Amino acid sequence: MKLxxxxxxxxKSLIRDGKVVRDSRDDxxxxxxxxxxxxxxxxxxxxxxxxxWFLGVDDDESGTKGRYKFPFSDLEKVHRCAxxxxxSRASQxxxxxxxxxxxxxxxxxxxx
Numbered sequence: 721m722k723l724x725x726x727x728x729x730x731x732k733s734l735i736r737d738g739k740v741v742r743d744s745r746d747d748x749x750x751x752x753x754x755x756x757x758x759x760x761x762x763x764x765x766x767x768x769x770x771x772x773w774f775l776g777v778d779d780d781e782s783g784t785k786g787r788y789k790f791p792f793s794d795l796e797k798v799h800r801c802a803x804x805x806x807x808s809r810a811s812q813x814x815x816x817x818x819x820x821x822x823x824x825x826x827x828x829x830x831x832x
Contacts, residue, residue: 721776721789723817728825730772731792735828739797742829748801753794758785761795775806776818790818792825800829 734740743751753761762770767784771777773795774788781787790806792798803826810819 721778721813721815721818723821724771724775724777724788727772727775727792728821731775731798731825732828734793734798735825735832738832740829740832741794741797741799741801743799743801745801745804748799748805751794751799751801752791757795775821776810776815790815790822792822798825798829800826803829 741751758770762784770784771788773793774791776789778787778789790810792802792806803822807819807822807826810816810822
């Protein structure tokens with residue numbers, strides 16, 4: 721698992737532009753895009769655009785949807801709940817680079 725730098729830059733840009741939902745950690749299960757929404761987005765925009773919404777890339781996975789991990793948004797705005805949830809999960813599985821990026825995003829959200 722490695723950090724998707726393109727997605728990290730996308731997230732920082734969205735936060736700078738105020739495209740943030742300042743929700744609480746437990747809200748992610750309600751705010752996360754559904755499988756159907758993710759599939760429709762992928763079909764409409766392609767893998768390059770789809771990948772910009774996930775901070776992790778697992779090159780050992782086949783298939784686009786299985787390859788991208790650690791979503792941070794609803795495909796429009798960065799969600800604080802997704803960042804917190806992802807930071808915890810990245811820490812749990814020793815994905816240090818992704819954990820650090822998510823920690824940075826959370827700091828940027830909370831300072832904004």
